[in-house]
Amino acid sequence: MKPLVRSADRRGALLLLVLGMLTLFVIIGGLMLTLATRTRIAARAFADATSTTTAGPLQSQGVLDEALMVLLRGATNEASLPQPMRGQSILEDRYGAATTGEAVAGSVRQLTMGTFNGYKAILQASIQKLSPAVTHPCDLNGRIITLRPTPDDGTVASYRILRTTGTAEPFTVFLANTPSNRSAVLPKNRCDIVVNGPEFLNEAHDSFDADPWLARAELKDSRVTKFSQCTYGTTAACDNDNDGVPDGVWLSGVLPDRPAPRGGTLKYEVSYLVLDLDGRINVNAHGSLAATQAAASWPGTVGGLAIGGVPVGLGYGPADVEASRLLAGGPNASTVPGFPSVRWSNLVQGSTAAPTQTAANADQRRPTPVLVAAATSTVEGRYTDKVPGTGAGLPLLQQLAVSGASPTDLQARTRAYLQPPAGNAGVPTLTFFTPNNINDLQVSPYELRLDSDAPRSAAIRNAVGDNPFTPAELERILRQFDADASFLPQRLAALLDGYAERSRMTVTTDSWDTPALTGTALKKVRDFMRQFPAPTLPTRAMANNADDDAAKYAVYDALSPDVTAGLRFDINRPLEHPSVPAGLLPSVKERYCQHLYTLLVALGAPAGAETAQWAANVCDFRDSDSAMTRFRIDTTITDGWKAAGGMTVFGAERPDVVITETVGWSGKLFVTLHHPWKAVRVDAGNASVDTELVNPSLGANNMVELTKKSGNDSVWRLRVDGGPAVGLGDAAVAGQPATTCNLGPNTYAVVQTSDDSGTAISNKITLSALVAPPVGTVVLERLTDPAKALNNDQTSEDFNPYVTVDRAPFTVAQDQNSAQKQRRSSVTFWKQAWSAAGPGDTVPATYPSLAPWFHWPNRPFVSVAELALVPPGNANDMLANFAQPTAGTPLPTPLTNPASGVVDAVHVPSRFATTVLPFGGANDVLTPLIANERVASNGIPRWREPGRVNVNTIAPNTGNSVSVLDDAVWKATVGDGGPPANPFANNAADSFTKLVSLGGAGGTPYFEAPAAPRDGDAFFNYATANRIANVATIRSHVFAVWITLKTTDTSAGAPAEAYDRVFAIVDRSIPVGFSKGANLNVRDTIRLQRFLE
Incomplete structure (x- = not known):
């Protein structure tokens, strides 16, 4: 076994490892320090780019946008604003103070009213906790309500209140479902609401004097030379629109100061230029x-x-x-x-x-x-x-x-004038020329x-x-x-x-303009509606017993639906509609009379026969038939409309037949009748077509059939005061054709008691039963509705009596040589004023002087100014008191009394398509409406009319x-x-009264003096008034806005002031909510917005 050999001693390795780690930490620290320094430099640079005057766009756009919103809806704390801006925002000028409250949870839904259940065009909701409190539910009608649900429960959207019911909160409101946001989602839970004030209540017009936010330019050769009034100021110091002419003043305090990144303060000054686009x-x-x-x-x-x-x-x-x-x-x-x-x-x-x-x-x-x-x-x-x-x-x-009996001219291609008769004697021919x-x-x-x-x-x-x-x-x-x-x-x-x-x-x-009731007219109507019991039903169709429950819907039964919804009364509301059965037409027309009559009373006219007569005349002036509208009157309106058994008037119709002369001798009487109407449409190819035709109920082929009968009763009859009446249909006739006596345009016929005048007469009727005393008055009578039989029962719905349409004096001489005619005055043909003619005149004779045209078009009104031509009085009285209007003496009617304010309370709606939103069809909506309300209209106005x-x-x-x-x-x-x-x-x-008068003394519609061939028809005297009533207004809704922002940084070393601009086109006719300082859906009024470099 080998012995273990110890390796060499490795001293310093641990030290090296420690030093390496320290070096790494130093490097990382240095890197982090570098990154932090770089980040700080970048942050400062970014701050300079976004928060100081060197950058502009990113911050200035938000500031400019807020300046635009202040101009539109004001500020919550107005004390900080410049004095000229306080209470003077564009929307506050229209709506005034708002009412706040809440909508009851689950109450906002589509209409659930009987026959009209589920119609999307109308919503209903329950509202409560209103501040300030509402004392009468009708005070809410016509106003804009804005729903403010939470973001997850619906859309902020505005609607128009059509009707309100309830004696106390919660009130039920019925809304026109026409929000500016077409994708609006209805809330399901409780939500806050804002109800705008009545529009243009205290200031019904817009002008440079009334609106300090409007700039007034003076032009020379169509270019701006100076601004005599700037937006919120007078002395111009800023050129907002880059045209080289100073147009704005600098305003401080519009926007709050902000901290500057360099330690100072960013101060803002704003210059506005607001140009009205409606005066163009x-x-x-x-x-x-x-x-x-x-x-x-x-x-x-x-x-x-x-x-x-x-x-x-x-x-x-x-x-x-x-x-x-x-x-x-x-x-x-x-x-x-x-x-x-x-x-x-x-x-x-x-x-x-x-x-x-x-x-x-x-x-x-x-x-x-x-x-x-x-x-x-x-x-x-x-x-x-x-x-x-x-x-x-x-x-x-x-x-x-x-559409009606007289030509219309939507295309603006008609020249209308009078063609004089041969020898300038008689009634002229009303002529309408178009190229084709x-x-x-x-x-x-x-x-x-x-x-x-x-x-x-x-x-x-x-x-x-x-x-x-x-x-x-x-x-x-x-x-x-x-x-x-x-x-x-x-x-x-x-x-x-x-x-x-x-x-x-x-x-x-x-x-754009609004058809709403505004100003004094709105105040009068509102105060009149407050006199009614608070309604608990929106219509009689909801009543279990129409008579017992009358007080529950009295205000909505008495007044027109457009008036109760805060609109001016539509004087051209359809009458003869295909969905109106013939049997309901009289009640539809009577309902029209009632609604005009109650409006006149609300404006201050006396509740009685005189006011009712003119309302009925307005109806018959514009309807296309010849039936005199029966109108039963209620003189105590605010306790509910109860006309049965009260006074009755019949509207006057066009005098298709008048007496032009009388003469008598040897116990015989001769009465000359005349059909004084001829109107034609001609073109460049000399084509001629009769127009303003005789109604078929009076005769065929544009001729009045004097001997026409309705059932067994003569349409026309004569009587001598104190004696019996004799029907012309019961007479021996010599005319064209032989069995009738037809009067064509501008032709005559003679009614005689004996056929031995000694004069050749082509059209004559012999009434041997007509007995004439030596001196007396002969009366021409007509059935009020020539299409129906005589009915003298005043309690009947078919009451159809004879009424006097003309009368003339006569004298029966001893013999023909001493006979003396009574002839209509040569001063004015239509007035029942008579003068004696020489004994040698023949029977009949052409009217010797040029007569004026009696304007009675039997078509809807051209404009509200045409109401000035509707005469007062019944069929006979309007001739007995006939007078051509003059510049200083208009016809004595409610319209020509400036104090009444009728011109500000009625209107002819815009002719442009889709200004009214139809809902439902003829069978599911219109027919029930006609049956229940006697109103032939199923349209909801958009409250916006162009042009x-x-x-x-x-x-x-x-x-x-x-x-x-x-x-x-x-x-x-x-x-x-x-x-x-x-x-x-x-x-x-x-006011519109002043507008239509063109500022004339007395405030009556402007009266001009046209030259021939338009000098014989009073309609042409009011031609300019008619025109101005349809094409002009006293209000503005669309504005071009320039805003210049000057930003000053007070920090040490900060650059000089920076300037930024924004341009916008705003349209306040678009319905939005207004509460001072709150954005709500105010941005819906901004049609275009562009930030400028």
């Missing part, structure tokens, strides 16, 4: 295709009458605005309407050739764009050739709101969908349907001086071409190189019949 021409909604038609379509003379100077359009809506004026290169062509130009044609129909670039010049500082995607092809305008386009036609309810009677009536500009649910593709070409311009395309016009303008959507700028810069302050793509111009915020624009561009926005809006200068430029219209 809307390139989507305004104007028509009339100016694009060939000059040959518009002859200067028709039927020997010069009509080239007759204005085009009847004032039906925004299509009547002469938007082509803003793109005019000079005066308009003779006889051709509007201002034809390639630019206007391109804007509405698209370019016919590839657009070419306009170089920079004195009028257009930035070159107009070349569209690469369309460099070799056309560019589409707002309309395309697609059929039917995105509009797909107007809903039936909207079609019925314009068929083609011009086919497509309505109001089929263009502008609502929030409609597509806006901003496509340069090949759009699926109509292609309205978008806010992004408007941004290119508004921000054309910014460096990134060439990267924005270019279509609108390319089509405007060399007018893009001069259009910057005069055009918009969006303008009205705020006359208070139109920027003055003078000194243009093209003179027709001077104040072009005002002149395009008001037309040639209105004042050339805007009366509201320095004296804002604070």
Whole structure:
């Protein structure tokens, strides 16, 4: 065995190991120190990049966004804000103070009301713990309620309250299911709520004086020269929009200071520029295709009458605005309407050739764009050739709101005037000229969908349907001086071409108004509704016994559903609807009268026969039949509508037959009857079609059949005061044809007691039973409903008596030689004023003077201003007291009494498609509604109507190189019949009454004096008032906003101030919740937001 040999001694190995580990620790420590140092340097650099004035974007965007939200919804603690901003946010201006509370768990659901169970268009909820407390449930109607569930229970969304029930909390609210967020999820649990205040309650208008957040620009040659008012200030020190003109003031305290990374403080100053977009021409909604038609379509003379100077359009809506004026290169062509130009044609129909670039010049500082995607092809305008386009036609309810016996003119292509009769003796012919009677009536500009649910593709070409311009395309016009303008959507700028810069302050793509009751009218209606018992049922359809439970729904039974929902009364609410059975039509019309009557009473009119008569006349003025509407009156409305057994009035209808003269001798009486109506539609091809036809219940082929009977009763009859009446249908007749006596337009017939006048008479009726004393009055009577038999039982639903429609004095002379006629006054044909004629006159004789036209269209109203032509009094009284309105003496009606505020409480809804959201169909919803409510409408308004111009915020624009561009926005809006200068430029219209009067003394609708051939019809005296009532407003909802942020770092060694900007387009017509300082869903009002370098 070998002995163990010990290896050499290995001293120092452990030491080496220890030293190695220490070295490693030193290296790791050094590495960590290096990493920490590098991290600290990077953190400081990042802090400099994000939190100091050297960086801007990351932090400044959040700060700018908060500045925008402060402008929209204010701040919770207003004491920190600059004085001009306190209580002056954009949404607070509309809604005022909010009410808070909660929705009961599980109560928010689709409607569960009887026949209408499960309809998605209406929601219901129970709400409680309201602060401040609500004393009457109807105070909540028409207001916006915003649900604020937790994130896992639903979506923050806003709805409109249509009706409220309950005598105490919890109240049940019925909501229009039209939230701005279409994907909103309803909460299942208890959730907080915010109820906005009534909109525009204390300040019903927007103007520069009323709204300190609006900036007021002054234009010369369509360019800004200065701002006489800045947003929240006066002395401009900041150019927010880069156009070279100072437009904003610096405001401190809008945003709180923040700590700066360098140890100091970041201080913020904000400058706002808020431009109103509602005081402009809307390139989507305004104007028509009339100016694009060939000059040959518009002859200067028709039927020997010069009509080239007759204005085009009847004032039906925004299509009547002469938007082509803003793109005019000079005066308009003779006889051709509007201002034809390639630019206007391109804007509405698209370019016919590839657009070419306009170089920079004195009028257009930035070159107009070349569209690469369309460099070799056309560019589409707002309309395309697609059929039917995105509009797909107007809903039936909207079609019925314009159709009637008289022509309408949605296309703004009609020239209306009076064709004088031969020898200027008698009643003229009302004439409607359009270039083509068929083609011009086919497509309505109001089929263009502008609502929030409609597509806006901003496509340069090949759009699926109509292609309205978008806010992004408007941004290119508004921000054309910014460096990134060439990267924005270019279509609108390319089509405007060399007018893009001069259009910057005069055009918009969006303008909206609300149809809500506001201001004084809202206060009056609200106070009137408070006089009713608190409703516990939303409709009589829910009552077990309609009579016993009447108090439970009294307010909703007495007043119109739109009025109780906070809307203005729709004077064009459909009456003759296909879903209305003939047997229910009288009650549907009577319900219309009731709803207008109760509104008039709420506004301060006396509850009685006079007010009721005018309400019934309004109904018969606009319905298409000849039946005089029966209206049974209740004079104590607030205890529930109970008209049975009360007073009754019958509406007046068009006087189809009047007495023009009487004469008598030797015991014989001769009475001349006249049908004084003739209206035609003509076109450039001389085609002529009768219009405003005689209703079939009175005769066929546009002729009044004097001998017509309804059952066994004559429709017409004569009587002498104090004597029996004799029906014309019971008479011996000599006429055309031989068995009847028909009166065509502007023709006469003689009713005689004996057929021996000695004069050849082609149309005559012999009534031997009519006995005439030496002196007396002959009375013409008619059945109130010529389609029904006589019924004198006032308690019957079919009550159908005779009523007096005209009366005339007569004298029976001893012999024919001494006989003297009584003839209607030569001063005014229609008034029951009589003058004696010479004994040598024949029987009958043509009326010797030119008579005025009696405007009675039997079609829905053009606008609320047309109400000024509805006469007071019954069928006879309106002739007995007839007077043509004048500038200083309008007809004495509730409308022309400015104190009543009727113009602010009624409206004609927008003609644009989808401004009303239909729910349900004819059988499942509309038929039950008609049966229960006697209201032929199943639409829910969206509370947003496009295309009205705020006359208070139109920027003055003078000194243009093209003179027709001077104040072009005002002149395009008001037309040639209105004042050339805007009366509201320095004296804002604070009510629709003042608006429609165009600021005139007395506050009655504006009255003009048109020249021939429009000087014989009072409708033409109110042409401008009609137009302005449909195209103008006193409020604004859409605004362009620039915000400039100046950031100052007080730290030692910090760089100089930094500047950042944001641009936004906001639309407060979109329903959102408002509670001061709370974001809620306020961002839904922001249509476009872009942070700028």
